[in-house]
Every structure is written in structure tokens, then in C-alpha cells.
Amino acid sequence: MHILFFTDNFPPETNAPASRTFEHAREWVKAGHQVTVITCAPNFPTGKTFDGYKNKLWQEEEIAGIRVVRVWSYMTSNEGFAKRTLDFTSYMATGFVAALFVRRADIVVGTSPQFFTAVAAWGAAALKRRPFVFELRDIWPESIRAVSAMEDSKLLDLLEKLELFLYRRARVVVAVTHAFKRNLIARGIDPDKIAVITNGVDSTRFKPMPKDAALLDQLNLNGKFVAGYIGTHGMAHALDTLVETAHLLNDDPQCKNIRIVMLGDGASRQALIEKADGLHNILFLERVSKEEVPRYWSILDVSIIHLKRNDLFKTVIPSKMFECMGMGTPILHGVEGESAEIIESTGAGQLFEPQNPHDLKNRLKTLHTNPELCAKLSVQGLQSAPQFDRANLAKEMLAILEKHEIGKFH
Incomplete structure (x- = not known):
């Protein structure tokens, strides 16, 4: 089977969509299938092309047996509705044109x-008369409303109609959460055409390892209790909560040994740095390569996962929580809904109220003074990680694609 896959994020970008697509496609290639990915030159989240790449009409490479076709797009940082929409639509146009030159695809995702x-x-897919599969990672444009990136308007209503059109035209919708499936069913989409394949962890990369001594020395974190946020610093993440927590920790003499590490980039990063001015217990680090990320996970005593308090985000499952489980890193989880249920059922971490710095501060203080509890959370996370192994999830999605590929679907 030849799978043609559209995604505007792909390695060397390190965000969740890039990782999921790459790790699935790698497994499909191992299973003997051909995969062609149409994507952009890597630039997320800064809007600047990564070293070694150019923003050209067409460039091609092979990564882990995957044919990767990169097309031109209008690039901008991860902020601003108008510019981001221009980014998205430019990729839509050039990606569609590029697909015309990809021969003999059996299914389009x-x-x-x-x-x-x-x-x-x-x-x-329509032009090639091939089945179309929609992999649903976010309820968009509802997420625009959730982060207040744009006021309600006729344009958002029009985009929602387009969204529903795509769900109805898809042979199958592969949602990453059960909450997404319930959302679609409530809006009239046939439940029989919706499958759920959650996010997971690449267990070959994210696994227990000793703390990276060189990195601890470099960052002056030896002997400190290190809490970390690793990922995009965007509007949806409301990371000012972590900066406010750092202020509270700074004022508590019993918390002087706690450090918060913020690794990544995004629209909110500079504002967060400015808000943290004068604090010595919070450290902002530049984005690192995908290969380097596990080193930074290794130095964390606890990982902080956080999203803005909003009903939409109750349907989201941040993929980094599975990476934490794979590493055996205890989790402080500031997200409500389905992901919180997973944390509670696995015992891999503790919950705190989103956008409540006092609650987060108290949880950090508790873990800092209770190494036995940290060890328990670590063990329970490691025990739970195998059920979210990315290789197995990739096989489940492949079975769905094989069921619907051209020549098999009637």
C-alpha cells in the first residue's frame, strides 16, 4: 500500500504532530508499505526555516525510509490569526499541487x-479517486475561540461548516481522544466512521535513564529539585501560571531549592521571560533538537503539563504525558477532562487546578519534601507506559488504513 500523508509539521520539528506522524509512518514503512509525506520546510514555532533547509517550491529527502516532499509556504511565528491562516492556506495550495506529482497512492491522509x-x-483524494482519511488532532476552529485568538464571527461559522464537510467526506475519521469522538457524534457525524487512536510514546527513545550529569552542571542545577515544562509556549498553555508559581516559591523559605525549567519556543515565550524578570528560580531554555529532548527529560524530578482552563481542553490529551510515563518522570497535571482521568487511573502523577499557581506551588512543595511519593509516581508511570507504546498504536492505525485502502473498500 502507498500512503500519501499531508501534515504541515514533520521532523526535525519536535512538536506533537510531527512526532506522531513520523513515528507512525516509520512503523508503516517497517511493515512493508510505502509512505510519502507532503509537508513544509521545518519552521515551527518560530516561523524561521531550520538550518539546512530552504523555503522552496519543492525539495525532497528520505527520512527512515519515508519519502518526504517539502513545499513552499508562507512562514510566520505561532501567533496572530491572520498570518497563521495565511501560513495554513499557502501550504494547502502548494501541498495540493505537489500531490498531483505523487503517483499511485492508494489512500490519502x-x-x-x-x-x-x-x-x-x-x-x-477526490482528484485521484482515492479514499480520504481525516486524522483529528484538534477541534478546529473551536480551539481558536478557546484561546480567544479571534472573536466569534461569520468567518468562524463558515470555517465550522467546512470542518463538518470534511468529517462527512472522510471515509474514516481517526480521532486522538474519545472526547473528540463524542464531540463529532453530538454534531451528527456517523459514529461507525470514527476510530480512536490515542497519542503515545516512542519507547525506543523515551525510557528510564540516569540524570545527565553534564547537563546538570551546565545549567547549575546540581542538588536542586527540578520541575520542568517542555514544549510549545503558546496561548493555549497559559504558562504565566508557572511564572506566578515561581514567584510564590521564591517567597517561601522552604522552597528555595526548587527550580522551574522552561524548554521550548512559541508566541508567549518573550512575554513570559519579561514577566519572570528578577526571578532566579526559573530558567528559560531555547528549543533543542528532537534527539536532545530525552536528555532534558532526564534531569527533571517532576514534569509540569498545563493548558488554559477551558471546556474544549477537557477533550485534549497532551502527548508529553506519555513521554513522562516512558521516562518514569512524575507528572503534575494541570489539564482537566480525559487526560486527567488517565493520570488518575495510571497513578503516574497528581492533578492541580489549571491556572491556579497556589495549587501548583503546594503540589511542588509536597513532592519536594516527599521522595517516597515521587518514587511511587515514577514506578506507576513506567508500569503504565507500555499500553501507550507508539509502535502498537501505529499498527492499530495501519489496520484501519488497510481496511479502507483503494481496492478493498466497497
């Missing part, structure tokens, strides 16, 4: 978070 990627996939 488009992945969100933004659904203009899926528009390109649907158009290519």
Missing part, C-alpha cells in the same frame, strides 16, 4: 491541528 491540511488531502 490529512492530519490536523489545523484542518486546511485536511482540505488539501480531501482535494487530492
Whole structure:
């Protein structure tokens, strides 16, 4: 089977969509299938092309047996509705054109978070008369409303109609959460065409390892209790909560040994740095390569996962929580809904109220003074990680694609 996959994020980008697509496609290639990915030159989240790449109409490479076709797109940092939409739609246009030159595909997949990627996939599938699969990673444009990136308008209503059109045209919708499936069913989408394949962890990369001594020395963190946030610093993450927590920790003499590490980039990063001015217990680190990320996980005594308090985010399962489980890193989870249920059922971490710095501060203080509790959370996370192994999840999705590929679907 030849799988044609549309995604505007792919390695060397390190965000969740890039990792999921790469790790699935790698497993599909191992299983003997051909995979062609149409994507952009890597630039997320800064909007600047990564070293070694150019923003060209067409460039091609092979990564782990995957054919990767990169097309031109309008690049901007991860902020601003108008510019981001221009980014998305430019990729939609050039990606669709590129698909015309990809021969003999058997099935076409488009992945969100933004659904203009899926528009390109649907158009290519229709033109090639091949099945179209929508991988649903985010309820978009509802997420725009959730982060207040744009006021309610007729444009958002129009985008929602386009969203529903794509769900209805897809042979199958592969959602990453059960909450997404319930959302679609409530809006009239046939439940029989919706499958759920959650996010997971690449157990070959994210596994227990000793703390990286060189990194601890470099960052002057030896002997400190290190809490860390690793990922995009965006509007949805409300990371000012962590800066406010750092202020509270700074004022508590019993918490002088706690440090918060913020690793990543995004629209909110500079504002967060400015808000943390004068604090010595919070450290902002630049984005690192995908290969380097496990080193930074290794130095954490606890990982902080956080999203803005909003009903939409109750449907989201941050993929980094599975990486924490794989590493055996205890989790402080500031997200409500389905992901919180997973944390509670696995025992891999503790919950705190989103956007409540006092609650987060108290949880950090408790873990700092209770190494036995930290060890218990670590063990329970490690025990739970295998059920979210990415290789097994990739096989489940492959079975869905094989069921619907051209020549088998009637």
C-alpha cells in the first residue's frame, strides 16, 4: 500500500504532530508499505526555516525510509490569526499541487491541528479517486475561540461548516481522544466512521535513564529539585501560571531549592521571560533538537503539563504525558477532562487546578519534601507506559488504513 500523508509539521520539528506522524509512518514503512509525506520546510514555532533547509517550491529527502516532499509556504511565528491562516492556506495550495506529482497512492491522509491540511488531502483524494482519511488532532476552529485568538464571527461559522464537510467526506475519521469522538457524534457525524487512536510514546527513545550529569552542571542545577515544562509556549498553555508559581516559591523559605525549567519556543515565550524578570528560580531554555529532548527529560524530578482552563481542553490529551510515563518522570497535571482521568487511573502523577499557581506551588512543595511519593509516581508511570507504546498504536492505525485502502473498500 502507498500512503500519501499531508501534515504541515514533520521532523526535525519536535512538536506533537510531527512526532506522531513520523513515528507512525516509520512503523508503516517497517511493515512493508510505502509512505510519502507532503509537508513544509521545518519552521515551527518560530516561523524561521531550520538550518539546512530552504523555503522552496519543492525539495525532497528520505527520512527512515519515508519519502518526504517539502513545499513552499508562507512562514510566520505561532501567533496572530491572520498570518497563521495565511501560513495554513499557502501550504494547502502548494501541498495540493505537489500531490498531483505523487503517483499511485492508494489512500490519502490529512492530519490536523489545523484542518486546511485536511482540505488539501480531501482535494487530492477526490482528484485521484482515492479514499480520504481525516486524522483529528484538534477541534478546529473551536480551539481558536478557546484561546480567544479571534472573536466569534461569520468567518468562524463558515470555517465550522467546512470542518463538518470534511468529517462527512472522510471515509474514516481517526480521532486522538474519545472526547473528540463524542464531540463529532453530538454534531451528527456517523459514529461507525470514527476510530480512536490515542497519542503515545516512542519507547525506543523515551525510557528510564540516569540524570545527565553534564547537563546538570551546565545549567547549575546540581542538588536542586527540578520541575520542568517542555514544549510549545503558546496561548493555549497559559504558562504565566508557572511564572506566578515561581514567584510564590521564591517567597517561601522552604522552597528555595526548587527550580522551574522552561524548554521550548512559541508566541508567549518573550512575554513570559519579561514577566519572570528578577526571578532566579526559573530558567528559560531555547528549543533543542528532537534527539536532545530525552536528555532534558532526564534531569527533571517532576514534569509540569498545563493548558488554559477551558471546556474544549477537557477533550485534549497532551502527548508529553506519555513521554513522562516512558521516562518514569512524575507528572503534575494541570489539564482537566480525559487526560486527567488517565493520570488518575495510571497513578503516574497528581492533578492541580489549571491556572491556579497556589495549587501548583503546594503540589511542588509536597513532592519536594516527599521522595517516597515521587518514587511511587515514577514506578506507576513506567508500569503504565507500555499500553501507550507508539509502535502498537501505529499498527492499530495501519489496520484501519488497510481496511479502507483503494481496492478493498466497497
